[in-house]
Amino acid sequence: MTPTRVPVVEKILDANDQVAQQNRALFDHHRTFAINVMASPGAGKTTFILKTLEGLSPRYRMAVIEGDTAPVTIDADKISALGLPVVQINTGGDCHLDAVMLHAGLQSLPLDGVDIVLIENVGNLICPAAFKLGSHLNLLVASTPEGDDKPYKYPNMYRGIDVLIINKMDLIPYIDFNMAYFQQGVEILNPGLRTFPVSAKTGEGMSEWINWLDEVVQQHRKK
Amino acid sequence: MHELAVTESVLEIALRHAGQVNADRVTDIYLVIGRLSSIVDDSVQFYWNIIAENTLCQNANLHFKRVPARLRCVDCQLEFEVQDSLSPCPQCGGYHINVIGGEEFYVESIIVEKEGATV
Numbered sequence: 318m319t320p321t322r323v324p325v326v327e328k329i330l331d332a333n334d335q336v337a338q339q340n341r342a343l344f345d346h347h348r349t350f351a352i353n354v355m356a357s358p359g360a361g362k363t364t365f366i367l368k369t370l371e372g373l374s375p376r377y378r379m380a381v382i383e384g385d386t387a388p389v390t391i392d393a394d395k396i397s398a399l400g401l402p403v404v405q406i407n408t409g410g411d412c413h414l415d416a417v418m419l420h421a422g423l424q425s426l427p428l429d430g431v432d433i434v435l436i437e438n439v440g441n442l443i444c445p446a447a448f449k450l451g452s453h454l455n456l457l458v459a460s461t462p463e464g465d466d467k468p469y470k471y472p473n474m475y476r477g478i479d480v481l482i483i484n485k486m487d488l489i490p491y492i493d494f495n496m497a498y499f500q501q502g503v504e505i506l507n508p509g510l511r512t513f514p515v516s517a518k519t520g521e522g523m524s525e526w527i528n529w530l531d532e533v534v535q536q537h538r539k540k
Numbered sequence: 541m542h543e544l545a546v547t548e549s550v551l552e553i554a555l556r557h558a559g560q561v562n563a564d565r566v567t568d569i570y571l572v573i574g575r576l577s578s579i580v581d582d583s584v585q586f587y588w589n590i591i592a593e594n595t596l597c598q599n600a601n602l603h604f605k606r607v608p609a610r611l612r613c614v615d616c617q618l619e620f621e622v623q624d625s626l627s628p629c630p631q632c633g634g635y636h637i638n639v640i641g642g643e644e645f646y647v648e649s650i651i652v653e654k655e656g657a658t659v
Binding site: 318319322324325326327328330331332333411412413415444447448501504505506508 | 558561567636655
């Protein structure tokens with residue numbers, strides 16, 4: 318038996334990326350703008366999403382996909398209470414949504430007439446960064462109590478996003494958060510990244526984000 | 541964290557390429573992993589020993605080729621490597637830096653054997 322080298326050169330997550338492309342095609346077919354919302358646990362993703370839905374209503378018809386590691390419907394129930402379509406994807410303990418899970422979840426969500434779908438990823442700053450979903454916009458909700466060193470510690474997440482929300486700005490007086498140091502890390506990783514400091518709780522800064530998103534979606538729909 | 545999903549992908553890729561050349565056994569798998577790809581070698585190896593069992597890849601050795609993070613300063617054009625944390629440009633101290641390498645994440649090649657004949 319002679320050992321033989323077989324050249325491969327294939328991206329390890331190529332299969333995921335291909336399904337992500339199918340998801341994107343499905344969104345585009347329905348003219349649905351998809352946003353992948355990522356954050357660490359407790360950054361305020363769900364509150365931010367609820368306030369974003371409020372801000373965009375009634376201009377757009379919206380739906381939400383909730384990724385959760387456990388079969389609890391705490392987040393999904395809050396969306397349902399608004400009377401909007403919501404699908405929960407239980408990852409069964411997995412640390413992220415991947416394109417295949419999203420593809421399966423989309424089977425339960427009729428996209429006809431949905432202008433914007435917000436996909437709430439599993440709370441985690443490492444794994445979701447590696448798995449593309451097929452979304453048009455990758456968004457990170459950072460929050461001030463997490464600390465100003467997070468861009469330095471989770472570079473892949475900060476490199477892969479299109480827009481950054483800095484949530485819980487109302488807590489700045491009570492914590493040690495050096496905004497200049499935080500933003501310097503972001504600038505190294507993702508120069509010129511569009512950033513919105515907000516408090517989803519008080520509503521501070523939310524209108525700037527909503528107006529920007531409105532503009533981005535309008536531009537996208539003209540394509 | 542997501543090493544199981546990654547390891548499953550590596551196995552799928554290796555088995556598919558081994559099947560294409562009618563190999564009987566895969567002895568080695570060469571992976572190229574950039575410093576900026578957050579993957580723990582030991583975890584991949586741990587899952588590998590479990591999921592490769594009873595496949596053509598059983599007992600195949602995983603080789604991790606780590607590629608350093610290469611950066612280029614936008615201001616002074618210096619190219620430099622970092623191993624650990626992010627740092628400003630060592631020449632001009634600037635913070636406008638582009639990543640030009642270190643995000644690699646692929647199966648480079650596999651070594652296969654075939655009973656009685658060279659593949």
